[in-house]
Amino acid sequence: MGEILLKDKEIAVPGEVLAKGMDYIPAGGTFRENEDIIANQLGMVSINGRLVKLVPLTGIYVPKANDIVIGKVVDVTFSSWLLDINSPNLAMLSIRDATEYIERNADLTQYYDYGDIVAAKVTKVTRNKAIDLSTKGPGLRKLNEGQIVEVTPSKVPRIIGKQASMITMIKDATDCKIIVGQNGRIWIHGVDPDKEIVATAAIMKIEHESHTEGLTDRIKEFLDKELKK
Amino acid sequence: MKYAKRFDNRKLDEMRPMSAKVGVIKRADGSAMFQIGDTIAIAAVYGPRQLYPKFLQNPEKGILRCNYDMISFSVPERKKPGPNRRSTEIGLVTEQSLNPVVQLELFPNTVVDVFIHIIQANAGTRCAGICAASMALAHAGVPMKDLVAAISVGKVGDKIVIDLNKEEEDFEGGATDIPVAMTPRNNEITLLQLDGEVSKEELLEALSLAKKGCEKIYKIQQQALKDAFKGEKNE
Secondary structure, rough: OEEEEOOOOOOOOOOEEEEEOOOOOOOEEEEEEEEEEEEEOOOEEEEEEOOEEEEOOOOOOOOOOOOOOEEEEEEEEEEEEEEEEEOOOOEEEEEEOOOOOOOOOOOOHHHHOOEEEEEEEEEEEEOOOOOOOOOOOOOOOOOOOOOOOOOHHHHHHHHOOOOHHHHHHHHHHEEEEEEEOHHHHHHHHOOOOHHHHHHHHHHHHHHOOOOOOHHHHHHHHHHHHHHHH | OOOOOOOOOOOOOOOEEEEEEEEEOOOOOEEEEEEEEEEEEEEEEEEEEEEEEHHHHOOOEEEEEEEEEEOOOOOOOOOOOOOOOOHHHHHHHHHHHHHHOOOOOOOOOEEEEEEEEEEOOOOOOHHHHHHHHHHHHOOOOOEOOOOOOEEEEEEEEOOOOOOOHHHHHOOOOOOEEEEEEHHHHHHEEEEEOOEEEOOOOHHHHHEEEEEEEEHHHHHHHHHHHHHHHHHHHHH
């Protein structure tokens, strides 16, 4: 019979034995050695039935398919744009996957120029980290207005909340348009600049206090207080 | 002169007081400080990030690059700043002692940069550097099989001791310094250097001493990493 050595929500360091025995299955952030499940990252233990998982607390963004990301155009080639998506490798947006109608032999910089910010979806990541993007999808486009806030990529799930509860609350309270990129870049655009500032402050607050309990309630209080001013 | 007891009245198997802290450098992806006695090392980790020039890239896995530097005010006599033969060598052995634990297969064509600065030196600097670097790598979220703990053991006069200080290293009656780095879970040795003379039996005795020392260091490293995130919880 296997046993769990670290409780749920405890912090594990690399090399720490999380569970013993074949009754448990190693998931993200862990690996099996002999019969033990071992952490290979710094993270918070999450036990779901027989699955032992590690939620990373730090680290860079690792792209995966179907992620919405916010990228910046850093290079333009004959048939594609190369975007910096806050990961070690550049991502490619091919003209086939762009939503614009592009004429033959057109100068691609007239659609997306150097330094432009684009919301896109990751369609494919190969083993050697060639990343394909697409702008086909609702809300995916070049972002002409608004501002970008950068947060640690591992805290993005907290900003979105369960079933997007947290981000919907901020959107509703501040009347802002918000796109949260899985790569830790958040685009905020509001009609009222004052409310836009409140939305930015709320997101910074979530990043700062992401590990605390009852965060949703406190953010709600914070929004009410700030918006009354 | 005979070496009967240790110059700072420690027991033969007693280490100097240690402390560790994670997150000492804000702008780095990961950072840590490790102190043992008067020796203090700080380490900063950047990456994984793109590696240039391109011919250095490895399309199968990311590479680890370590840089060791003693700051000019770290020693009693001012050290000329910049790299030298000694620091290049220590950077290389640090890299080799950390390479067995890091898993960079997920990050091809990238580099993880580790910068180790010794801000105060009193022997055992490469070991303190390795301890700080392994914590900083964990803090940066780099996948690792295990942490690495390192300690110097050695023979001073005819005694086998742990954690030599500068005075013992320079003992006229002859001193042998053996820096050892180990992975605490499996007790695999990732660094073993030797400067001097020892017999086989003495070396084995020294290594068993190092094993005990590494276990103590691992406890401190583990605690420091966990404490860095406990603070956020209570905020």
